[in-house]
Amino acid sequence: MxxxxxxxxxxxxxxxxVSNVINGRHQKMAVETLNRVNEAIRKLKFTPNSxxxxxxxxxxxxxxxxxxxxxxxxxxxxxxxxETAAQKRGYQVLICNAERDPVVEARYVESLFGSSIRxxxxxxSPESFDYLKExxxxxxxxxxxxxxxxxxxxxxxxxxxxxxxxxSRLATRHLIGLGHKRxxxxxxxxxxxxxxxxxxxxxxxLEKAGITPDESLVWGGRxxxxxxxxxxxxxxxxAIRELLTLDNPPTAxxxxxxxxxxxxxxxARELGYSVPEDISVIGFDDIMMAEVMQPPLxxxxxxxxxxxxxxxxxxxxxxxxxxxxxxxxxxxxxELIVRASTRQL
Amino acid sequence: MxxxxxxxxxxxxxxxxVSNVINGRHQKMAVETLNRVNEAIRKLKFTPNSxxxxxxxxxxxxxxxxxxxxxxxxxxxxxxxxETAAQKRGYQVLICNAERDPVVEARYVESLFGSSIRxxxxxxSPESFDYLKExxxxxxxxxxxxxxxxxxxxxxxxxxxxxxxxxSRLATRHLIGLGHKRxxxxxxxxxxxxxxxxxxxxxxxLEKAGITPDESLVWGGRxxxxxxxxxxxxxxxxAIRELLTLDNPPTAxxxxxxxxxxxxxxxARELGYSVPEDISVIGFDDIMMAEVMQPPLxxxxxxxxxxxxxxxxxxxxxxxxxxxxxxxxxxxxxELIVRASTRQL
DNA sequence: ATAAAAAGGTGAAACGTTACACAAATCCCT
DNA sequence: AGGGATTTGTGTAACGTTTCACCTTTTTAT
Numbered sequence: 059m060x061x062x063x064x065x066x067x068x069x070x071x072x073x074x075x076v077s078n079v080i081n082g083r084h085q086k087m088a089v090e091t092l093n094r095v096n097e098a099i100r101k102l103k104f105t106p107n108s109x110x111x112x113x114x115x116x117x118x119x120x121x122x123x124x125x126x127x128x129x130x131x132x133x134x135x136x137x138x139x140x141e142t143a144a145q146k147r148g149y150q151v152l153i154c155n156a157e158r159d160p161v162v163e164a165r166y167v168e169s170l171f172g173s174s175i176r177x178x179x180x181x182x183s184p185e186s187f188d189y190l191k192e193x194x195x196x197x198x199x200x201x202x203x204x205x206x207x208x209x210x211x212x213x214x215x216x217x218x219x220x221x222x223x224x225x226s227r228l229a230t231r232h233l234i235g236l237g238h239k240r241x242x243x244x245x246x247x248x249x250x251x252x253x254x255x256x257x258x259x260x261x262x263x264l265e266k267a268g269i270t271p272d273e274s275l276v277w278g279g280r281x282x283x284x285x286x287x288x289x290x291x292x293x294x295x296x297a298i299r300e301l302l303t304l305d306n307p308p309t310a311x312x313x314x315x316x317x318x319x320x321x322x323x324x325x326a327r328e329l330g331y332s333v334p335e336d337i338s339v340i341g342f343d344d345i346m347m348a349e350v351m352q353p354p355l356x357x358x359x360x361x362x363x364x365x366x367x368x369x370x371x372x373x374x375x376x377x378x379x380x381x382x383x384x385x386x387x388x389x390x391x392x393e394l395i396v397r398a399s400t401r402q403l
Numbered sequence: 404m405x406x407x408x409x410x411x412x413x414x415x416x417x418x419x420x421v422s423n424v425i426n427g428r429h430q431k432m433a434v435e436t437l438n439r440v441n442e443a444i445r446k447l448k449f450t451p452n453s454x455x456x457x458x459x460x461x462x463x464x465x466x467x468x469x470x471x472x473x474x475x476x477x478x479x480x481x482x483x484x485x486e487t488a489a490q491k492r493g494y495q496v497l498i499c500n501a502e503r504d505p506v507v508e509a510r511y512v513e514s515l516f517g518s519s520i521r522x523x524x525x526x527x528s529p530e531s532f533d534y535l536k537e538x539x540x541x542x543x544x545x546x547x548x549x550x551x552x553x554x555x556x557x558x559x560x561x562x563x564x565x566x567x568x569x570x571s572r573l574a575t576r577h578l579i580g581l582g583h584k585r586x587x588x589x590x591x592x593x594x595x596x597x598x599x600x601x602x603x604x605x606x607x608x609l610e611k612a613g614i615t616p617d618e619s620l621v622w623g624g625r626x627x628x629x630x631x632x633x634x635x636x637x638x639x640x641x642a643i644r645e646l647l648t649l650d651n652p653p654t655a656x657x658x659x660x661x662x663x664x665x666x667x668x669x670x671a672r673e674l675g676y677s678v679p680e681d682i683s684v685i686g687f688d689d690i691m692m693a694e695v696m697q698p699p700l701x702x703x704x705x706x707x708x709x710x711x712x713x714x715x716x717x718x719x720x721x722x723x724x725x726x727x728x729x730x731x732x733x734x735x736x737x738e739l740i741v742r743a744s745t746r747q748l
Numbered sequence: 749a750t751a752a753a754a755a756g757g758t759g760a761a762a763c764g765t766t767a768c769a770c771a772a773a774t775c776c777c778t
Numbered sequence: 779a780g781g782g783a784t785t786t787g788t789g790t791a792a793c794g795t796t797t798c799a800c801c802t803t804t805t806t807a808t
Contacts, residue, residue, distance in 0.1 A: 134475070155487075351697065352672060
């Protein structure tokens, strides 16, 4: 409530000087003056008014983070990690849940832009980011986690992800090595870059092993688009039901994330199948739950802590430096974590 | 980037008029003028600059939400629900992870206050809120979810929660009805209002059934205080290990939240016990995972959607109306959800 | 001794809104 | 016709910072 004016009066200097102190521009300042100002700041419990500062400078140290849903543990964890990483660098994070809906995402970006925020991290990975081009053109820097920056028409300023193909190849190879030939793929709508990539990775590995991919084994979330990620496990459950009642059911299933895998396990059990005796299940992400569930879930781990650090530092770099960011996309390694939900056929 | 000035010029009116339109003060305004202004707003894609508005009015439509950790699915879900509820009322939500650390919480509140935010929802429920009194005095309205407002020294403006005692009594009665007599209690540090209440509820129900509570059966998170909620399941796992290796181990366990229950199930299995055959486990919260895990978890459901709605509307009411809020604390009902992790002894 | 440069500070306009007191035009009543 | 009400709108001073040109005093070089 005390402003710079009072501080200035207390310290016997001008507001400009106070401003200089606050912003660390004291290279050319008598140390005695500096002390007096700091003293006054302390005594008056002065806190800079961020609205005024923002209005004046047109920018603030806040990043937007748009995720499908923080109610999904994977994104919950990522959100937390990103917040921590940003905070280390003096930035705050505004978390938004967009349910993978481009319209909602655009609305959020609009609102963030209106709040002078110029950096946003996207957790969804649509195939095209055209609906955000308008903001990119206006100066919004958009970062993507979980996809690369190819084919994004310049909308994505920087990105980090595992190599989706490699990830699902790892999973598929594991399953094939276990003797599985009929491998299903469970996903919500396959309309995102990462899902398309993971499916492609599975198919290519299948073919490499001389197995012809069976279209009827890929479950692509028909009629579930409204679920968002809010009831993610539900999708896995529905999917496995349909898959298991097929004439020629799969013996193993690869899901596009761990929540689906957890749902799939539950669904399989409800049908009287047991995991991994009757069907092997392999997830994707390696959320914390994966290790403690029953059976512990075999999965592909994404190094989320590392990814969060990288995307935050890249984005801030983009925001703060004028010259082009080198290496706009960085790829991190996925890792196969073998636990008990998969086994030899 | 177009400001009200341009809009005014385009519509041939003054900025005051534009301001009136934006703020819905068009009761006394020629409809034709109104249309002209709206048209100009649309054409210029004008978005009010929230920094300027905030600077001027000294307030913004943003709520702070401080949770232990959004990486914990329970709080992830609550965050999402609160965000949705706030949005319906035109408010944004700033989510902060404080790991139940009063120092971190106070720092967040300070920072929120510095951003002119005057309403904050606390997810933690310490026994005392004295460390926030300073901000309450300065005018910050603090709401609590998961505890009542008694003994908070006027710091808490409004609150919502289940009746903690009733919740754990429900659970305990269920266990006793199943024939259990040695019932353990698993919790992180029992230093929060809700945990104290839940333990008290269990003990009172035990006594009512003529069972003397056994101190050695309450596991209160010694040496795990640094965990925060980040690896919540780990706590349950550690706890059950110690409990099960006691000379006279429990036959049932009540955990203070579902994540601990999940960890406890995992830990029990690792020791060769199976749930519910060898030990019954009952959780608290009813997170989504509870239903799909194996075995499906018996638990006490908190009506989180309802709680979120209530706390948001109460807080906004507190913020917007001048007179005292009626019924500052509202209590919602906990519900016993019987699934498969508990059974007859 | 003098000019130039460096050091240490200052003044005031702007950023984009809001809100209040006031102005002009029109209407209504007696 | 006169005068108050009513309707519809406007001018402008803040809000609390930042920034940049500029001012004064001291130091240094010649």
